[in-house]
Amino acid sequence: MGYPHPAHPKETPVLSKHFGDAGARTFDGWVQRGGYAALRKALGMTPDAIIEEVKGSGLRGRGGAGFPTGLKWSFMPKGDGKPHYLVCNADESEPGTFKDREIMRWTPHQLIEGCAIAAYAIGAERCYIYIRGEFTEPLRVMTAAVAEAYAKGALGADVFGSGKRIDIVLHRGAGAYICGEETAMMNSIEGRRGNPRIKPPFPAQAGLFALPTTINNVETLASVSHILNRGAEWYKGLCLSNPKSTGTKLISVCGHVQRPGNYEVTMGTPMKDLIFDMCGGMKPGRTLKAVIPGGSSVPIMTAAETEDCLLDYEGVVARGSMLGSAGMIVMDDSTDMVYQIWRLARFYAHESCAQCTQCREGTAWTTKILERILAGKGKASDLDLLLSLSENMTGKTICVLSDSCAAPIVSGIAKFRSEFDAYLSGARQPALAMA
Amino acid sequence: MSGTTHGHADAPHQAVFTGRVLARLEALFPQYPTKQACLLPALWMVQEERGWISEPAMAEVAEVLGLTPAYVKGVVTFYTMYHTHPVGRHFIQVCTTSPCNLCGAEAVMEALLRETGCGELGATSPDGRFTVSEVECLGACGFATPIMINDDFIESVTPERVAGILQGYK
Ligand SMILES: Cc1cc2nc3c(=O)[nH]c(=O)nc-3n(C[C@H](O)[C@H](O)[C@H](O)COP(=O)(O)O)c2cc1C
Ligand code: SF4
Ligand code: FES
Numbered sequence: 267m268g269y270p271h272p273a274h275p276k277e278t279p280v281l282s283k284h285f286g287d288a289g290a291r292t293f294d295g296w297v298q299r300g301g302y303a304a305l306r307k308a309l310g311m312t313p314d315a316i317i318e319e320v321k322g323s324g325l326r327g328r329g330g331a332g333f334p335t336g337l338k339w340s341f342m343p344k345g346d347g348k349p350h351y352l353v354c355n356a357d358e359s360e361p362g363t364f365k366d367r368e369i370m371r372w373t374p375h376q377l378i379e380g381c382a383i384a385a386y387a388i389g390a391e392r393c394y395i396y397i398r399g400e401f402t403e404p405l406r407v408m409t410a411a412v413a414e415a416y417a418k419g420a421l422g423a424d425v426f427g428s429g430k431r432i433d434i435v436l437h438r439g440a441g442a443y444i445c446g447e448e449t450a451m452m453n454s455i456e457g458r459r460g461n462p463r464i465k466p467p468f469p470a471q472a473g474l475f476a477l478p479t480t481i482n483n484v485e486t487l488a489s490v491s492h493i494l495n496r497g498a499e500w501y502k503g504l505c506l507s508n509p510k511s512t513g514t515k516l517i518s519v520c521g522h523v524q525r526p527g528n529y530e531v532t533m534g535t536p537m538k539d540l541i542f543d544m545c546g547g548m549k550p551g552r553t554l555k556a557v558i559p560g561g562s563s564v565p566i567m568t569a570a571e572t573e574d575c576l577l578d579y580e581g582v583v584a585r586g587s588m589l590g591s592a593g594m595i596v597m598d599d600s601t602d603m604v605y606q607i608w609r610l611a612r613f614y615a616h617e618s619c620a621q622c623t624q625c626r627e628g629t630a631w632t633t634k635i636l637e638r639i640l641a642g643k644g645k646a647s648d649l650d651l652l653l654s655l656s657e658n659m660t661g662k663t664i665c666v667l668s669d670s671c672a673a674p675i676v677s678g679i680a681k682f683r684s685e686f687d688a689y690l691s692g693a694r695q696p697a698l699a700m701a
Numbered sequence: 702m703s704g705t706t707h708g709h710a711d712a713p714h715q716a717v718f719t720g721r722v723l724a725r726l727e728a729l730f731p732q733y734p735t736k737q738a739c740l741l742p743a744l745w746m747v748q749e750e751r752g753w754i755s756e757p758a759m760a761e762v763a764e765v766l767g768l769t770p771a772y773v774k775g776v777v778t779f780y781t782m783y784h785t786h787p788v789g790r791h792f793i794q795v796c797t798t799s800p801c802n803l804c805g806a807e808a809v810m811e812a813l814l815r816e817t818g819c820g821e822l823g824a825t826s827p828d829g830r831f832t833v834s835e836v837e838c839l840g841a842c843g844f845a846t847p848i849m850i851n852d853d854f855i856e857s858v859t860p861e862r863v864a865g866i867l868q869g870y871k
Contacts, residue, residue, distance in 0.1 A: 349734075358840045359837070359838055359840060360838070361798045361799055361800055361837070361838040361842065362799075362800050362838075362842055363840065363842070364840050364841050364842050364843055364844075366840075367840050367841065398840065399780075399782045400782070400794075400836070400839050400840065400849060400854070401840065401854075402849075402852045402853070402854055403854055433732075435732045435733075437741070437742075438741065438742070438745060439741070439780075440741055440744070440745070440780035440781070440782040440783055441780050441781035441782030441783075441836075442779060442780050442781060443837060443838075454741065455738060455741075456735065456737060456738050457735070457737035457738045457739065457740030457741060457766075457768075457776065458737075458776065459775060459776055459779040460779060460780075475734050475735065475738075518842065518843060519843065520800040520803075520804075520842035520843045520845065521800055521803045521804070521842075522803060522804075526842075526843035526844075526845075527843050528843065562798075562799060593842065595799065595800050595803070595842075597803060601803065606799050606802070606803070609797075609798065609799045609802050610798075610799050613798055613799070613837050613838070616837055617837065619779075
């Protein structure tokens with residue numbers, strides 16, 4: 267539900283059903299709400315059977331890339347005799363995205379249960395949950411919940427008397443967006459600078475501490491207990507459009523809507539219903555101008571493109587963008603697009619880990635050029651220069667942070683060119699003093 | 702929550718990893734296959750105890766974990782939350798990334814700079830009470846504008862609320 271707002275009739279609250287209900291935070295409270303039945307059930311199944319069930323559900327990774335979760339788990343080697351690891355990605359730093367925070371704050375045991383099931387399925391005895399350093403409250407709630415889960419036998423050397431060992435270690439980040447990238451996160455846990463690694467090798471072969479590792483997002487793992495409880499068929503049935511996108515999705519909506527918050531919808535729900543019904547539309551007298559639908563790293567959509575857009579992986583691609591982590595940034599007609607695109611470029615320039623030339627130089631130069639345009643000192647050739655820099659920043663680096671910086675620039679120039687031209691011609695007053 | 706212990710750049714280094722703090726660190730060793738993996742947690746402990754991480758403290762961490770001081774410094778400087786110089790008693794971070802910017806974060810930042818007396822980003826107020834810094838997306842964009850004061854996370858801050866909030870931090 268769109269916490270802090272009550273559930274809207276067009277929502278399908280599964281993961282968010284207990285947001286705002288502090289009673290769900292304790293072990294007993296979670297059990298009263300049906301919790302830990304799925305973990306008990308899973309321990310009576312074979313790891314392969316669990317993986318098959320998750321595959322059958324159609325669950326795809328909620329961290330941004332949408333990779334099928336069951337398939338990812340099946341890449342883990344079997345019978346290799348080595349330790350395996352599960353890493354839960356709770357770094358949530360993509361501008362616009364704030365859903366994992368609510369899962370951890372309100373339903374910590376939903377995440378712990380999902381981690382325990384996944385760890386068992388991939389043959390891991392230990393799971394590291396990497397929580398971004400700024401998430402002090404989620405860390406406190408998770409710390410208390412993990413301690414309680416150990417005390418009640420849901421974690422430890424003999425989970426619920428099954429003879430299986432599952433440990434969870436909470437690892438606090440220290441401020442670096444890039445540590446949300448999976449291989450950077452592994453380096454960070456190992457006590458290194460958070461530089462992404464070149465792939466291959468892929469994490470399932472050589473991940474954390476060079477051992478087979480699976481990494482999943484908080485929301486992905488939180489979905490797992492519901493799939494085991496209610497079955498793959500039920501989950502697959504949560505689908506209003508493309509059968510490749512199943513289940514519910516938490517959509518974080520921020521920016522110029524009346525009721526920002528997290529809304530949980532069935533895959534395939536119209537974007538219009540979300541923006542105008544659930545979130546109450548724009549402020550009085552304002553109209554919708556643009557939406558960045560998947561966290562800041564995806565192309566910008568115009569209001570017209572959102573008209574008939576369906577919220578699932580394929581639906582958003584069909585309208586020129588990506589669902590990503592489903593952090594929707596909504597902008598009304600008061601928005602200065604050039605200014606916002608500059609602010610996003612500045613974010614990526616600040617967060618680049620600087621090991622690839624195209625990214626280190628490209629994010630810095632695009633930011634400077636946008637700054638110059640905003641200061642009224644842009645040159646006629648600047649837009650072409652921005653596009654050629656963006657071209658060099660796309661598809662050429664170790665990770666996709668570089669591409670993410672280029673996405674709003676390229677789509678912004680294509681779709682809102684007149685606003686750039688207004689600064690270049692002097693028709694618009696400078697928005698920044700310096701350059 | 703109270704502010705962090707205030708350290709001075711020129712005070713001689715007193716070991717952090719003794720007694721209770723050392724015990725806390727050693728309790729982490731079994732949770733990781735290498736001691737190096739305890740580096741981020743160890744640095745957090747230094748910052749909790751001293752308010753910032755000095756070069757002698759980095760050298761001490763290196764010694765305890767079997768690393769070199771240069772390596773530790775390389776890691777410390779990668780992460781924005783570790784302070785490599787002393788900061789005000791209360792460290793304030795305000796999000797100004799696009800989603801918050803759309804909702805008026807710049808005005809919140811200006812109010813913070815004014816009301817704390819810091820004047821500019823990164824500077825410490827003359828009374829040593831505050832340092833204000835900009836931070837990229839705090840993962841709470843639906844509650845614009847979030848700020849952090851030390852470990853306290855405060856949502857939906859407006860310029861009007863700033864003075865009242867600061868009163869809670871002496
Ligand atoms: C620059 C960058 C930042 C990322 N940040 C996050 C993040 O904060 N949280 C997250 O879950 N995934 C993030 N990802 C995606 C992860 O690399 C990874 O794909 C994901 O955690 C896999 O989990 P899933 O399959 O459950 O989605 C990021 C990727 C990149 C390239
Ligand atoms: S693309 Fe950027 S962030 Fe990613 S590895 Fe290269 S320099 Fe680092
Ligand atoms: S942009 Fe401010 S919290 Fe995300």
